[in-house]
Amino acid sequence: MNPGKVSPKVTSGRSAGSNLHRKLAQSIGNQILSGVYAPGAILPNEADWCRIYGASRTTVREAVKTLTAKGLLKSRTKIGSRVEPRENWNILDRDVLAWHMASMNPQEFFASVQEVRKILEPEIAALAALNRTPQQLRAITEAFEDMRKARPGRSSVVPDVRFHLALLAAANNVLLSPFGIMIEAALTNMFEFTSTHNAEPDMFIPKHEGILKAVARGNANAARKAALSLLTDTDQTIAQVPIKARKARKAKS
Amino acid sequence: MNPGKVSPKVTSGRSAGSNLHRKLAQSIGNQILSGVYAPGAILPNEADWCRIYGASRTTVREAVKTLTAKGLLKSRTKIGSRVEPRENWNILDRDVLAWHMASMNPQEFFASVQEVRKILEPEIAALAALNRTPQQLRAITEAFEDMRKARPGRSSVVPDVRFHLALLAAANNVLLSPFGIMIEAALTNMFEFTSTHNAEPDMFIPKHEGILKAVARGNANAARKAALSLLTDTDQTIAQVPIKARKARKAKS
DNA sequence: AATCCTTATTTGTATGACAATTCGGCATGA
DNA sequence: TCATGCCGAATTGTCATACAAATAAGGATT
Incomplete structure (x- = not known):
């Protein structure tokens, strides 16, 4: 090399x-x-x-x-x-994350990502339900509409990303914003390995709608629950790809 | 020139x-x-x-x-x-975060930080309980011991930071590591405004010990609960402190 | 053996020159 | 009037060279 x-x-x-x-x-x-x-x-x-x-x-x-x-x-x-x-290392930097992904086992990477997403996204949804501005709610809604309109496939990834990023922005906490990069990378690249957007749009849209509605009416608990549900759902889709156990980082003693 | x-x-x-x-x-x-x-x-x-x-x-x-x-x-x-x-913006970058803090209302900043910490640290503790290696457990333990040994005051901040960073490392998820910067900044600078480490070491040490023990015996739920308890405790300490405007540190040249 | 000094290596800063990109306006034409 | 394409100027991008500053390493001195 x-x-x-x-x-x-x-x-x-x-x-x-x-x-x-x-x-x-x-x-x-x-x-x-x-x-x-x-x-x-x-x-x-x-x-x-x-x-x-x-x-x-x-x-x-x-x-x-x-x-x-x-x-x-x-x-x-x-x-x-x-x-x-x-x-x-600034792992949540756009470039660094890209380099990291390029030199990693995809399954392992998505495992890490999903772990973090399951921690954060429900809480992000909850915060969004509490803190969103009308404008931010509109952004989320529009992303959702575009998502619904789009035919399943590659193009539906874009509004999907927009939806999650809008949700993140609506949480109104700057310290969470670095995760936008991660979410974007996850959704965009997941498409390459799974067929999330092809496989189950019937599941997919309603789940997102659940989040949207909860956020719209300011119900934090419902938003949290809906977001978690979407994530576990995504997990199953990923699980169809052979999963490898987490690599215990080793050192010896 | x-x-x-x-x-x-x-x-x-x-x-x-x-x-x-x-x-x-x-x-x-x-x-x-x-x-x-x-x-x-x-x-x-x-x-x-x-x-x-x-x-x-x-x-x-x-x-x-x-x-x-x-x-x-x-x-x-x-x-x-x-x-x-x-x-x-790479807000979790060491420099960027410092610049951000320098130009912000401290209360507002600590509010954001605590919001994120309450989301993440319990889950970090839980992950640490599940994924820690013996070495990582030892690092956590040592930090705790140093914390206990230290007289309350400035010096006790250092092992405190080490404790939380060791915990973070033990979670074994790279995507979480950027938060080390935030935790470090939070604990270090909180000392400047509050007297956490002076005020209630009697509370403080046992709470940390609770996390340590839960992580040691691999009990994720207990770890999560203990970490959350520490955080809400910290919240109260912060709330007691009358906020004085932060004085910009000055360098002349 | 310990201390100080010299030297060599590597990064840090300065300067001047030219290349590449592209915005904005102008000319040209439909 | 509007569209198209060309030109020139402003700004960043790259290069080559020189010297300054810091400091690790080894030698000289005590």
């Missing part, structure tokens, strides 16, 4: 980073997330990166700054750049 | 950004978070920043790249840099 010339791996060209420093950041980021450089390891220095990618030092440094800002790196004079411990 | 001509506002010189591009990023970041530049607004261009801070374009660009990586900005040729909508 380390050819002498241009870009080892410009994988997952999502979100179109046409800029060179962006491409470098993606490439290096992918290598870190995929374990080529483990936490604590010292990365090649700037001059090395210049040679590896055939880019100028300015560009390399901008890429490094980007990764540093996302918590993946830390640079020190005379030492070089060292990979930060995982708990400092 | 222009020595001594540093910045409109190099406030909250936290975490020692000795580097110039870091200082610029902090300064600009603070301005964005405090609303000087609202989402959608177009920032001064690179040449302007150079003049404003008396720094080279290289440095300015690295600062801008940092902010871009944190989701605060987006640069386009011929347009300049535009502030991104809030939902794209």
Whole structure:
């Protein structure tokens, strides 16, 4: 994975980073997330990166700054750049999450996602029921309508995402907003592996409608319950794909 | 070039950004978070920043790249840099959260934090009870012991933070790890405003012990309940404290 | 053995130049 | 009037080079 010339791996060209420093950041980021450089390891220095990618030092440094800002790196004079411990990584950053997904077993990833979603989304729905503004309710409603109108399939994913993001926004707590990225990634990519939107629209729409109605009439408990129900439902759809047990992270003792 | 001509506002010189591009990023970041530049607004261009801070374009660009990586900005040729909508901000980034706190009403901030903590920490405790490794349990235990040993006061905050972070790590779900930053910020700064650690160590220690024991014997429900109890307890402590306006930490230069 | 100093390596900052992108207006034409 | 396409100017993107600053490592001195 380390050819002498241009870009080892410009994988997952999502979100179109046409800029060179962006491409470098993606490439290096992918290598870190995929374990080529483990936490604590010292990365090649700037001059090395210049040679590896055939880019100028300015560009390399901008890429490094980007990764540093996302918590993946830390640079020190005379030492070089060292990979930060995982708990400092900004995993809910759009790019970092993408790199993470690219180097992970999908089932394992969706297991983590669903775990978090089951914790958060019911409470998000409850908060939305309590705190939503009329405008936010309208946004949720519109997303729902578009969802219902859409034919099952790829296109129905978009309003589905919009629905959940609108719900999140309606919870009116900034500290929860980073999860928008996760939800978006989950719904969008789940489509690639499952056929949620094809399989059971008959289940799907009413469940969402249940959330909407509960939020509309400000019933937190009902909203919570409806959201949880949707999630467990999604779980079953996922479960059709062979599930692998959670990997116990190991260390020994 | 222009020595001594540093910045409109190099406030909250936290975490020692000795580097110039870091200082610029902090300064600009603070301005964005405090609303000087609202989402959608177009920032001064690179040449302007150079003049404003008396720094080279290289440095300015690295600062801008940092902010871009944190989701605060987006640069386009011929347009300049535009502030991104809030939902794209990486609010759980260490720096962004600090800037956010610096420009916010403390009560409001702690209200948001507690809301999220009450949602997450009980579930984190429950997950920890189920998924912890022996090593992770030991880390939690050690933090607890240090907490008990410490005299109430500032020093007891450190092991307290360690306790909660160890718990978080023991939940073994990467997607939750960004909240470590939030928990850390909450506990550390809460000390500045409340006297949690002075006021009721008699309450405090047993509550933590309850969580520890539940996690130790793998009882998820008990862990959840204990964690929630600690949180509602903390709520009361906060409520007692008359809020004084936060004093911006000042750095001069 | 301990301390201090020198040196080498690596990141940090500055400068000037040119490339690439694209917005905005202008000209042209239907 | 409106649409289309071209041109020029503003701004970010990339490059090359030079020097400054920090500091780890090893050697010199005591």
